[in-house]
Amino acid sequence: MSDFDLVVTGRVVLADRVIEDGFIAVRDGTVERVGSGTPPATRERHDFGGAYVMPGAIDSQVHSRSQAGQEDFVWSTRSAAAGGVTTVVDMPYDAGFLVCTGDRIKRKALEAGEQARVDFALYGTIAPEDGPKEIDGMVEAGACGFKFSTFNTDSKRFPRIAPQTLYACFEQIARHGLIAGIHNENDEMVRAAIAEVERSGIRDYRAHGLSRPPVTETLAMAEVYELGAQSGCSTHVVHCSVGRGYELCNGYRQQGYDATVEACIHYLVLDEENDVRRLVGKAKINPPIRPRKEVEALWHHLAAGHVTVVSTDHVSWSEDRKSDPDMLKNSSGAPGLEVLYSLLLKGLTERGLPITWAARLLATNPARLFRIGHRKGAIELGRDADITVMAHDPRIYDPAASGHNYVKWSPYTGMELPFRPVATFVRGMCVYDGTDVLAAPGFGTFIRPGGGG
Numbered sequence: 001m002s003d004f005d006l007v008v009t010g011r012v013v014l015a016d017r018v019i020e021d022g023f024i025a026v027r028d029g030t031v032e033r034v035g036s037g038t039p040p041a042t043r044e045r046h047d048f049g050g051a052y053v054m055p056g057a058i059d060s061q062v063h064s065r066s067q068a069g070q071e072d073f074v075w076s077t078r079s080a081a082a083g084g085v086t087t088v089v090d091m092p093y094d095a096g097f098l099v100c101t102g103d104r105i106k107r108k109a110l111e112a113g114e115q116a117r118v119d120f121a122l123y124g125t126i127a128p129e130d131g132p133k134e135i136d137g138m139v140e141a142g143a144c145g146f147k148f149s150t151f152n153t154d155s156k157r158f159p160r161i162a163p164q165t166l167y168a169c170f171e172q173i174a175r176h177g178l179i180a181g182i183h184n185e186n187d188e189m190v191r192a193a194i195a196e197v198e199r200s201g202i203r204d205y206r207a208h209g210l211s212r213p214p215v216t217e218t219l220a221m222a223e224v225y226e227l228g229a230q231s232g233c234s235t236h237v238v239h240c241s242v243g244r245g246y247e248l249c250n251g252y253r254q255q256g257y258d259a260t261v262e263a264c265i266h267y268l269v270l271d272e273e274n275d276v277r278r279l280v281g282k283a284k285i286n287p288p289i290r291p292r293k294e295v296e297a298l299w300h301h302l303a304a305g306h307v308t309v310v311s312t313d314h315v316s317w318s319e320d321r322k323s324d325p326d327m328l329k330n331s332s333g334a335p336g337l338e339v340l341y342s343l344l345l346k347g348l349t350e351r352g353l354p355i356t357w358a359a360r361l362l363a364t365n366p367a368r369l370f371r372i373g374h375r376k377g378a379i380e381l382g383r384d385a386d387i388t389v390m391a392h393d394p395r396i397y398d399p400a401a402s403g404h405n406y407v408k409w410s411p412y413t414g415m416e417l418p419f420r421p422v423a424t425f426v427r428g429m430c431v432y433d434g435t436d437v438l439a440a441p442g443f444g445t446f447i448r449p450g451g452g453g
Contacts, residue, residue, distance in 0.1 A: 002043045004032065006428050008387055009039055010048035013055070013355055014379055015364045024053065026385040029427035034379055046430075048389050051422060052355060055363035055379050056086025056386030057341055060262060060370075061238055063315040063333065064112075065094035071316040073115035074441050075406035079314075079337035080118045081432040081439055082404040084388030084421040087118060087376055087447060088337070089366070092125040092147055093158045100127045102137030109142060109446045116444025117437060118426050119386075121370055123147040123181065128159050132172040139176045142448035144370040146173055147238065149183035150220040151190055153286070153332075160187050163223060170233035178449065179234045179260070179369060184220040184245070185212060185287060197328070205276045207327040209288040214242045217287045221245050225252045225259050234258040236369060239313055241267045241287045243297030246306040260308040260369060263298055265336055265343050268310070270411060271295050281322040281330030283411050285313065302361075303353055309369060310344055310361045312336035316407045334411050338404060339397060342417040345390060349418065371449035385428040390419045404437055 004025040012022030012034065023039035025032050033040065064076040073090075080088050090112070092099035099108055105124055112120055124143035126134060135146065146169065152160035161169070166180075173180050194211045202210060221237055225248060228235025240246060240261050252259035266285055270276070271292040276283040283289055301307055315333035324330050336343075344358050359378075363386075367377020375384045397415050400408035424432035431439035 002041045004040055004042040007039045007042040007045045008053055010051045010053035012053045013359050015356055015360045024379055026428040029385055031379055031381055031383050031385050051389050051391040054388045054390055055359050056388045057084055057362040058087040058366035059085045060089050060309050060311040060366045061313045062088040063091045066315045067317055068095040071406040073112045077117040077444055078404050078437050081424050081437045082402055083338040084341040084424050085337055086386035086426045089121045092123045100125050101134045102141040105138050105141035105143055113446055115441045117439035118444045119447050120444055121447045128161055131165050132169045135172045144449050145179040145181050147181045151185035151187045167227050167231055170227055170231035174231055174233040179236045181236045181238045182224045184217055184237045186216045186219045189216040203326045205280050205327055208284050209272055212288050217242060218244045221248050229257045236260040238262050239264045241290045242294050243301055246301035250306045262309050262311055263307045264311055264313045265340055267298055268347055269343055279411055281324055284330045284332050285334060286332040309366045312340050319409050339412050342419050345419040346417055372447050374450045385425060387425040388421055389423040391422045392418060393420050394418045395420060
């Protein structure tokens with residue numbers, strides 16, 4: 001009789017080291033042994049030679065339902081499986097359905113559970129007029145954190161929350177030990193900058209960056225980190241495109257506050273003068289993609305340990321909403337789930353940074369951030385056997401080629417990616433075999449907070 005249900009072998013990557021000639025032994029969907037040398041007996045074995053066997057990624061920022069009738073979880077989690085993402089953390093700003101009560105968390109969890117091919121966690125938010133009154137109900141329903149915006153993208157779908165309301169919400173969230181995640185743009189300054197751009201007549205690729213200069217981002221960050229410091233709430237900025245923002249976060253951390261910050265993969269890969277100029281609306285993202293000097297500044301901060309997590313801010317807008325020659329008329333956001341792991345490994349290896357940093361930024365740290373480390377985020381005894389195998393197999397990226405993406409466009413089209421996922425396991429089940437997504441809709445489960453990891 002075999003000892004285990006599954007054994008995976010290869011170069012096992014942990015957050016602090018690489019185990020050469022390593023193995024992971026799995027029973028009942030959880031990791032039971034990690035070691036090197038001769039693997040134990042098992043019913044099912046997958047040998048990956050010199051490929052990296054890594055913890056499955058937790059994408060900290062996914063928008064599966066921003067456009068009605070578009071992607072939804074059946075497709076976002078298909079892209080995730082094909083990209084080595086084993087858990088998606090979905091944002092609460094669904095088209096026509098602000099996820100702002102416990103009942104709405106429960107409804108979304110039920111509907112997502114019928115579609116998802118990988119596991120998922122859910123952010124909650126508030127309607128501005130409600131203040132903190134619905135927070136306890138959302139915590140009880142399983143929210144992994146709360147998302148707020150300092151900019152009014154849409155009064156119904158994506159509203160601005162005033163600082164006094166933020167403070168009251170932060171105090172309530174702090175009682176539960178969860179995070180407040182913030183979209184960081186100062187509303188008044190952005191609106192003034194947009195008006196100035198409109199007066200100037202500039203409508204090409206430059207318009208978006210001019211309409212949201214770096215100070216609009218860092219001013220919002222300073223405000224929310226101070227609200228977090230005064231309220232005792234763990235405060236997380238969900239995307240930062242400029243080096244100064246990471247300095248602000250690190251300063252609050254050095255003062256002893258639980259301040260964290262997220263670098264979306266597009267800020268580490270794309271730049272304004274080359275990529276936004278070429279892609280125009282397909283590279284419109286809030287906050288904007290910045291000049292190359294800021295990209296390099298972000299990599300400096302990543303190397304210094306100032307980046308908490310890396311995510312996609314994935315959203316699959318239909319192509320007609322990303323193709324207007326008037327830059328400001330395009331929707332903001334881009335898909336990225338299928339290439340998150342590949343793009344980060346490319347950047348790390350090109351800069352000579354340790355491969356273990358991918359395990360930390362895509363798995364260990366996100367699990368801790370969302371208080372799901374009791375199950376997720378590491379190849380360790382007792383954790384879910386969420387495993388991504390990344391092989392060195394250089395390819396030119398074509399989002400239409402795999403069939404795993406709802407839209408056929410991507411800002412990363414045509415990039416050479418040295419590494420690609422050749423297998424993805426969720427709770428010990430192979431959900432992607434390097435070509436096909438094997439998990440059916442409904443395989444994914446709702447992950448609730450339960451431990452710090």
